[in-house]
Every structure is written in C-alpha cells, then in structure tokens.
Amino acid sequence: MWPRSPPNHKEWQGSGTTAHFGDIVLGRCYTYTQIVRPELRDKDCQKIQEAFLKSFLSKDPCDATEQDYQPLIELANQTIPCNKTVFWSKTKELAHQYTRVQQALFTLENTLLGYIADDLSWCGDSGSSEINYQSCPTRRDNCSSNPVSVFWNTVSKRFAEDACGVVHVVLNGSLNEAFDRRSTFGRVEIHNLHPKKVRTLQAWVMHDIGGVRSDSCSSSSIRDLKSIISERNITFTCQNNYRPVRFLQCVKNPEHPSCTSGI
Numbered sequence: 001m002w003p004r005s006p007p008n009h010k011e012w013q014g015s016g017t018t019a020h021f022g023d024i025v026l027g028r029c030y031t032y033t034q035i036v037r038p039e040l041r042d043k044d045c046q047k048i049q050e051a052f053l054k055s056f057l058s059k060d061p062c063d064a065t066e067q068d069y070q071p072l073i074e075l076a077n078q079t080i081p082c083n084k085t086v087f088w089s090k091t092k093e094l095a096h097q098y099t100r101v102q103q104a105l106f107t108l109e110n111t112l113l114g115y116i117a118d119d120l121s122w123c124g125d126s127g128s129s130e131i132n133y134q135s136c137p138t139r140r141d142n143c144s145s146n147p148v149s150v151f152w153n154t155v156s157k158r159f160a161e162d163a164c165g166v167v168h169v170v171l172n173g174s175l176n177e178a179f180d181r182r183s184t185f186g187r188v189e190i191h192n193l194h195p196k197k198v199r200t201l202q203a204w205v206m207h208d209i210g211g212v213r214s215d216s217c218s219s220s221s222i223r224d225l226k227s228i229i230s231e232r233n234i235t236f237t238c239q240n241n242y243r244p245v246r247f248l249q250c251v252k253n254p255e256h257p258s259c260t261s262g263i
C-alpha cells in the first residue's frame with residue numbers, strides 16, 4: 001500500500017511532534033525523578049514513557065479524551081503539599097523564575113507530568129502506529145480535542161483538584177485583561193478548586209517593567225475573578241506587583257525608577 005500522504009505533506013497546520021519525543025520524555029522523567037525530586041526516585045520512567053506514547057498513538061488526533069491520559073496520570077501521580085500551588089496565566093516565565101527561587105512552591109511544570117511535557121508537541125494517527133513528526137492538528141484545524149490541548153486541560157484540572165490551603169496565581173497586569181475567562185486558568189483551574197480544601201486564592205497582578213499598567217487588582221477583570229472565587233466560598237485576596245516577584249523583574253531592569261525607589 002502507498003502511504004496515506006506523501007512524505008513531507010503537511011496534513012495539519014500545527015508543527016509536528018517534537019523531534020526525539022520519546023527520548024526527551026524518558027530523559028526528562030529520569031532528570032526529574034533522580035535529580036530534581038529524588039523523593040520520586042522509585043517512579044518507573046520506562047512505564048511512564050510507554051503510557052505517554054500509548055495515550056496518543058494509533059488514535060484519531062482530533063478525538064483525544066481525558067481517559068486517554070488516565071494511565072499516564074496514575075503512574076506519574078505526586079502529592080503537592082498544601083499552600084504550595086502556584087497557578088499562572090500569561091506569566092509563564094515569571095512564575096517559573098519565582099518557583100525556581102522558592103523551591104518549595106510548585107507550578108504545574110514543577111510537577112513530574114508538567115516537567116516532562118513542557119513545550120513539547122505530539123500527535124499520532126488513527127491509521128498508523130507511528131508518531132507524526134510532520135504536523136499536528138490545532139484549533140486552526142477545527143480540532144480543539146487534539147492530544148496536546150486535551151493533555152493540558154486534563155492535567156490542569158487534576159492539578160487544581162489536588163490543591164489545598166492557600167493557593168497563588170501570577171497574573172499579567174500589562175494585558176487588557178489580567179484575568180481571562182477563556183484561559184486554562186479561567187476556564188479549567190478556578191472551577192476545579194475544592195472549596196473544602198482551598199481556603200484562599202491569592203492573586204499577584206504583575207506589571208511589566210516599563211510596560212503599560214493596563215490592569216490591576218481594582219480592575220473589572222479581577223472583580224470578575226473575585227466574584228467567581230467568592231461564589232465558590234473561597235476567600236480571594238489580590239496584590240499588585242507582589243514584592244518578591246517584582247524583585248525578579250528588577251534583576252533585568254535595576255535602574256528603572258520602580259526598582260530604585262519605594263518598591
């Protein structure tokens with residue numbers, strides 16, 4: 001039989017599976033479990049790699065489901081201590097810089113599954129057992145249930161369900177709306193916090209140095225967030241330019257007025 005599509009033909013609009021996907025997954029799994037968090041040294045990275053591949057190979061890449069990832073999620077399960085969860089929305093780099101310094105805190109990418117999958121792309125095909133390195137579907141292909149989107153929705157939901165105590169979120173106050181209901185944070189995470197476990201959501205609205213101050217704790221998008229959280233019987237607090245995170249921004253702009261006086 002001829003291949004379904006000629007070599008190099010781009011079936012989908014997104015970039016294909018990250019080159020060496022399987023090796024990267026295995027390598028990151030070992031780095032995380034042996035070096036970053038040795039308390040997880042007994043995890044079976046071979047099995048985790050196998051479960052990750054099985055979650056999407058030989059399947060329609062526009063019909064990925066939460067169930068596809070259940071075996072992977074179970075193998076990689078990890079307990080995050082109360083008061084240590086950090087969510088973010090449009091502030092990935094800054095949030096990660098902060099948790100790199102505050103090593104007791106966890107973003108999703110500081111957990112095993114998030115660490116393994118961060119910035120990777122992957123998909124397969126229902127008609128073959130191979131990895132598609134040519135192209136992967138995205139929302140532009142009218143395919144919101146693609147393996148990568150479904151993965152982040154599924155693990156974000158689980159990350160939020162598991163959170164307890166006081167949880168944090170780093171938001172971008174230089175955007176028109178620091179809180180966006182359509183983001184993973186607004187669409188998935190806040191709705192999956194358990195009011196019986198999560199006492200407070202603490203928001204840190206960070207403004208880019210030298211950037212515009214579009215949105216702050218007193219803006220309408222943050223009022224929206226506050227009302228969603230309060231209705232769920234979780235306490236909401238908000239701080240503009242939370243100092244410990246502001247200091248990280250100041251490392252790159254030490255001479256900026258907001259970094260030299262009264263911050």
Ligand code: N1C
Nearest residue numbers: 086087088089090091108109114152156183184185186
């Ligand atoms: O849509 P977002 O941000 O609000 O999602 C961020 C939010 C965080 O709190 C994480 O816990 O949701 C979780 N999360 C990731 O950890 C993650 N890593 C990589 C959600 N998405 C993640 N990605 C990819 O970035 C994924 O492809 C998704 O679509 C984007 C979302 O980034 P965003 O809009 O800045």
